[in-house]
Amino acid sequence: MESPGTSPQFDADVAVIGLGAVGSSAAWRLAVRGLDVLGFEQFEPGHPWGGSTGRTRLFRVACLEHPGLTPIARRARDLWRELEASSGQALFHETGGLMIGPPGSHIIAGTLRAAEAHDLPVERLGADDIAHRFPAHARLNPGDIGVWDPEAGILRPEAAIVAAVDAARAAGARIRTDTRVIAIEPDDEGVTVRTADGEVRVRRCAVTSGPWITRFVPGLPLTAHRVVMTWFRARAGHDANLDALPVFIRSVPGHATWIWGHGAMPGDDGDDGYDGYDGFDAKVGPEFDGPFAAEDPDAIDRIVHPGETDGIRDLVAATFPDLDPEPSGVTTCIMTHTPDGQFVVGATAHPRVVVGGGCSGHSFKHASALGELVAQSVAGEQPFTDASFLDPRRFNGIRS
Ligand SMILES: Cc1cc2nc3c(=O)[nH]c(=O)nc-3n(C[C@H](O)[C@H](O)[C@H](O)COP(=O)(O)OP(=O)(O)OC[C@H]3O[C@@H](n4cnc5c(N)ncnc54)[C@H](O)[C@@H]3O)c2cc1C
Known part of the structure; x- marks a missing residue:
């Protein structure tokens, strides 16, 4: 210029x-x-x-959406780290991430395509490996496999x-x-x-x-639409922290949709390794695959109404035995889609x-x-x- x-x-x-x-x-x-x-x-x-509201966002390097996103994710991570240094705030927490689905599904094939294109250090896991290493994910579709992306984590938007x-x-x-x-x-x-x-x-x-x-x-051709975000607590005596439930995207038994999310972070109490973070509950959301009716972003209903979380409650109940499927927190956010x-x-x-x-x-x-x-x-x-x-x-x- x-x-x-x-x-x-x-x-x-x-x-x-x-x-x-x-x-x-x-x-x-x-x-x-x-x-x-x-x-x-x-x-x-x-x-x-x-x-961009909602306390956390998933970060992945083996981007199932397009292999061309991997170099963008890596450059982004460098810049997030620069912002951590300049602000003195913890913005990115690496947890690793588990993608679960049938072999050949978009979740698995897309993740592996990015991993192969960029020689990423991902790990392929069979159902037994998943059950052994990540018992929080014990309820799998028969035949589901996993891919572990060690560079995944969460950001604080x-x-x-x-x-x-x-x-x-x-x-x-x-x-x-x-x-x-x-x-x-x-x-x-x-x-x-x-x-x-x-x-x-x-x-x-x-x-x-x-x-x-x-x-x-x-x-x-962008369409904006309202999304409800939901958080969940562990059942009494169960563990749903990030260590047990790192970043994930996975299929759900008996459902066509996927879900995404991560475990809870207890917050910075000085000895849990989560220095600088506020605590939050586990977060689980459904993948949206349209059709998307365009909504006026200025007129989006910010109230979450009774019944709106029934769908995600059923998905959580079908998926995570350690989580109480009744949401502990809800909010609205706006998603914008391209064709x-x-x-x-x-x-x-x-x-x-x-x-x-x-x-x-x-x-x-x-x-x-x-x-x-x-x-x-x-x-x-x-x-x-x-x-x-x-x-x-x-x-x-x-x-x-
Ligand atoms: C429920 C949900 C879950 C998501 N999960 C993930 C995830 O796990 N990982 C991930 O990578 N991404 C995720 N995303 C996507 C990601 O959060 C968004 O893509 C991203 O935050 C959008 O950023 P943006 O800058 O495009 O929009 P925004 O962050 O909304 O920024 C637009 C800004 O423009 C301002 N603005 C608008 N009009 C005007 C105006 N006329 N004058 C002045 N200012 C104006 C707005 O106030 C706003 O601050 C998720 C999105 C949603 C909704």
Whole structure:
């Protein structure tokens, strides 16, 4: 892009619209490049109203969704570690992860495809190995096998976003919180960004507004929809901590769907090895495979109603003998889907607008590196890895 630094006609080099998972890191990675960054967030960083709430997110390196995600996960982990160092907060906890399903299923075949493509140190487990090493998973479908990804773990989304915004500020970014962008108007020379307080003029714009992306890039085929998240406690006398129940994705006996989750973390009591973490219960959620009705992210019902957790309660009862299937905690979150389940990261049809989002239920782990890819796209650099499968222009009808 043009040489960094604002000229009289511009208020900043880049505006970043939305400082959630991807946008907070995009602002950070742009600012460390010496660009003059103006970041806008409609709430406070780490808020519960977008796609990144819920205390934890699974991290995996053997990414069953696409082998091209493995280098992105690894770059993301390096960046999460940098944010841990700069913030002094524990953001990533490696637990290892167990994928369970029939041989040839998406869970198993996808995980092995990524592992083989990148020579990852995964371990294949038979049903007996799983029963022996992970008795919490004793209820398996007949014929299910497992793959152990030793590099899997959990991230703390809210704290990670706050840490990235702080790192962006420390690198010189100007951050406007509680400021909602109303419109962006790109033209040949730059982009006008409008808020209730007025307008600013920037050379380029990164749209990282998560479930709200289509407000600014309306041709993208993204659908936002409400999801209920659920936590569970161990039955009296049983163990459901992370050691017994590390990160998992698995099939459920008698059900077509999968579930994902992890065990409980007792919290930092000084001698449990979980230094710096707040405690939480075990978390289990169902895989969503659509169809997805688009919902207005501003009108999402935030109340969890009686009966809404019956489905997950049955799945937990069918799967984990150590967990009390009655949820101990619930909340709502917004998931944003693309038609092919991959993110949208990179240039749009308008040369001054770059997008980063398209969550599809698996982007948090990658978000710091997706922010890096957004920054590279804005700065006109070669991406650190082949991200062509995430190119927003792969969908017909995109306009900006
Ligand atoms: C239930 C659930 C479970 C998940 N589990 C996992 C998991 O285990 N592992 C994993 O890797 N991923 C997981 N994901 C996916 C991951 O959490 C999301 O993909 C990711 O957090 C989305 O980040 P984002 O930056 O795209 O959106 P967000 O984090 O929502 O950020 C968008 C930001 O833009 C702001 N914004 C929007 N409009 C405006 C505006 N007009 N002006 C100013 N600011 C604006 C919003 O307030 C928000 O802060 C899960 C998602 C859900 C819903």
